[in-house]
Amino acid sequence: MTTKPIYIKTTLDVVCGKWKAVILxxxxxxxxxxxxxxxxxxxxxxxxxxxxxxxxQEDGLIERKSYAEIPPKVEYKLTSHGExxxxxxxxxxxxxxxxxxxxxPDRYSS
Amino acid sequence: MTTKPIYIKTTLDVVCGKWKAVILxxxxxxxxxxxxxxxxxxxxxxxxxxxxxxxxQEDGLIERKSYAEIPPKVEYKLTSHGExxxxxxxxxxxxxxxxxxxxxPDRYSS
DNA sequence: CGGTATCCAACGTGATACTG
DNA sequence: CAGTATCACGTTGGATACCG
Numbered sequence: 001m002t003t004k005p006i007y008i009k010t011t012l013d014v015v016c017g018k019w020k021a022v023i024l025x026x027x028x029x030x031x032x033x034x035x036x037x038x039x040x041x042x043x044x045x046x047x048x049x050x051x052x053x054x055x056x057q058e059d060g061l062i063e064r065k066s067y068a069e070i071p072p073k074v075e076y077k078l079t080s081h082g083e084x085x086x087x088x089x090x091x092x093x094x095x096x097x098x099x100x101x102x103x104x105p106d107r108y109s110s
Numbered sequence: 111m112t113t114k115p116i117y118i119k120t121t122l123d124v125v126c127g128k129w130k131a132v133i134l135x136x137x138x139x140x141x142x143x144x145x146x147x148x149x150x151x152x153x154x155x156x157x158x159x160x161x162x163x164x165x166x167q168e169d170g171l172i173e174r175k176s177y178a179e180i181p182p183k184v185e186y187k188l189t190s191h192g193e194x195x196x197x198x199x200x201x202x203x204x205x206x207x208x209x210x211x212x213x214x215p216d217r218y219s220s
Numbered sequence: 221c222g223g224t225a226t227c228c229a230a231c232g233t234g235a236t237a238c239t240g
Numbered sequence: 241c242a243g244t245a246t247c248a249c250g251t252t253g254g255a256t257a258c259c260g
Contacts (some may be wrong), residue, residue: 003200003203003204003207004203004207005132005135005136005163005203005209006206007133007203007204007205007206007210008125008131008132008135008199008202008203008206009131009132009149009206009209010206010209010210011202011203011205011206011209012122012125014129014204014206014209015118015122016122016126016233017233018233019233021115021118021119021122022115022118025115025118026115033229033241033242034241034242034243035242037241044234045235046145046234046235046242046243047233047234047235047236047243047244048232048233048234048235049235050242050243050244051232051233052233057211058211059213060213062191066242068242069241071241071242072240072241072242072243072244073241073245074241074242075176081209081212081213084205084208085205086232088201088202088205089118090113091198091201092117092118092121092122092198092202093113093114093115093117093118093121094117095114095117095121095195095198096116096117096119096121096124097113097114097120097121097201098194099115099120099121099124099169099191100117100120100192102170103169103170103191122230127252127253128252128253128255143221143222144221144223145221145222151236154254155253155254155255155257156222156223156254157224157253157254157255157256158252158253158254158255159255160222160224161252161254162253176222179221181221181222182221182222182223182260183221183222184221184222184223185235206225
């Protein structure tokens with residue numbers, strides 16, 4: 001018996017948000033402010049980004065650092081726990097690339 | 111620049127179905143008939159299982175072998191492409207287990 | 221036994237408006 | 241600049257009924 005499938009669902013629970021993986025990948029290069037993150041992800045809606053960030057926070061993957069300034073400044077960075085996901089995300093990306101090279105990219109034309 | 115985040119979404123697209131990862135894990139031990147699969151996954155609905163299987167088929171991860179018998183007999187097994195996902199699923203499970211051991215399992219009480 | 225067709229509820233994402 | 245609140249919408253999984 002290998003590791004139980006239930007744990008896979010746990011992992012998926014954490015990274016399956018539409019933008020979560022992308023956000024995490026952006027953050028591996030260092031902390032980013034909210035506005036910077038938004039600039040890197042032009043497609044994502046303001047509100048959606050906030051929600052996904054909050055969930056990532058609650059899962060302990062990223063850390064939110066708020067500076068008491070005017071105007072407000074907030075930085076997001078990976079926690080060490082978040083960094084432990086890095087190699088997995090990389091492997092997922094690698095498999096995804098392989099998958100596209102093998103399968104007809106019919107369903108992924110977006 | 112590491113592998114592009116878009117590829118992660120491809121991978122997630124493939125395995126993020128509510129039961130897909132579980133189904134794939136069941137099939138690594140060998141082919142299973144529809145009814146056997148259903149018996150191993152008591153919670154999943156008849157119809158839902160069919161849908162997920164069909165999607166996995168379309169993604170080329172599993173193969174459907176139908177025997178022209180009465181009563182009907184259908185077997186599902188991993189394709190070689192599906193097997194290439196095995197180590198990734200395993201890593202995801204491993205990380206999920208680690209995650210649960212580190213984080214409060216608040217949101218995963220199901 | 222295994223599959224199709226159809227409808228419905230739940231969830232996640234995105235849109236709009238407003239606040240400190 | 242960053243966040244909250246609320247609502248609208250599409251997608252997905254699940255329920256029911258019926259067919260080969």
